Amino acid sequence: MDLKQLEHFVAVAEERHFTRASRRLNLVQSGLSASIRSLEEDLGGPLFIRSTRRVDLTPAGEVLFDEARRVLAAARDARHAVTQVHGLARGRLSIGAIHSLAPFVDLPASLALFRAAFSGIDIQLTLDGSRALLDQVREGRLDLAFTQPPDALSDDLALRMFACEGMVVACATRHRLAGASELTLSDLGEETFADLRPDWSVRRLVDRSFAAAGLQRSIAFEVNDIPMLLELVAEGLAIAMVPESVAAERVRDTRGTPIATATFREREEPCWELAAVFKGSASEPVAPIARAFLDLLGLPDAAV
Template structure:
């Protein structure tokens, strides 16, 4: 099994198309097809279901994909480690982050990293905390900044707490609860909620807090970005439970402390690196973060 076979396999799996994968890899389509066939012959099983419009992974292909990604990540880390010993940091830093995460200024951190290590290519992925954790565990990201909802580390992932932040209720100034000093889940049981998709860290924290309080809530308006959430609340279409620093993003909204949930309504921002080998670029970023230079 050759590394180029695995590289070709992963590219086809990502693009779900031989022509697009060949263009991205800058190889001929016939050469790419031959590489995949050679890998299938060696493994004695089909890896893709081919149609005229796209290709999809077979069960064997899905089983291989995670291992292939980990192998390629380890090979890349080996090359980068050798370069680092020679005094030059090269390669790629693949980082993930959730939107508007407290305690980390991702743009400033990456800018400081770029100034120190201009030869490293930076790739950034923004997604929900659940997806980011899966990407780090699978080796597709070097590290991520996410909301930690599971305090237990795993064989693939470590969790380094960075900051805690309480959750806050945002509502329109004319809302019936706007004059309250604070609210509890019981006060909000009949409200219509604006919230993020279930993969987002704040949504997971809120769902867990209300479930623990025995209060069922209705998320009627589900969004995937902070500004749309604030717009919907600003139009009095619902209320939202968000990290406390969101209250500074829209002065027209009323912010109410969420009480009666103990520590469950606290969001922990964490750095998620892999449990085992960390790339030299990721180690350099972590050192920069720890030094407070960014």
């Protein structure tokens, strides 16, 4: 049993889904499955109960989950301590992020932790679209960008995945799709959509999904703000496709008009991915300050 296997185990345990976990880890699914099987053999029994749509932890898996997170946190703390000894006393951390990062990473809180650990490091934050952020990383104006991974990664850039989750259909509570499951994209062909502007990566994912399926859709409302998008949905004016955690956050928000959700068949489910992109290799960013911040977040090295 090694740290890499524990990282793989925790990813599957958190995602409850091998496909999403493999995307999050940037690891082929067969490699992830082999790693989990090897861990189970080493520990003498199954860690997951596998079904067609999700996986759940066995009692042994529940015990290991808590211990694995504790061990990985201790390893991060150790790397962090060594980084401090090596001396990141002064410098600048330039970070970029897309606007829809909030449910996946609490960037303000993470930056506050980094500031507490490295008080001599100046922090600069830029919010922009995915394409602009990637260009700034390539040009050296950003050390790190939190964004949707590009379709093709250039040789001078690397990434670490930190989120991979399914998209759901958000709709009004009285809508015919409310609570539906096993949807396909073709089931949405007659619906009116609200969506974000074309420069948003969430919008590009939905556009690509419909194009790949050879389908068209009607977009009546185009906005530049997720809360407004969900307000239009809540009032029954349109439906929208959003990451599951974005919809869940709205469902929990008692201040706004409630929304409902509908889910896709597993094979039809578009996957919303987010990654930290930087110059260098997956295990060794060019900028030591960027490596220190990634270690603080606990993002695993990418695997092939």
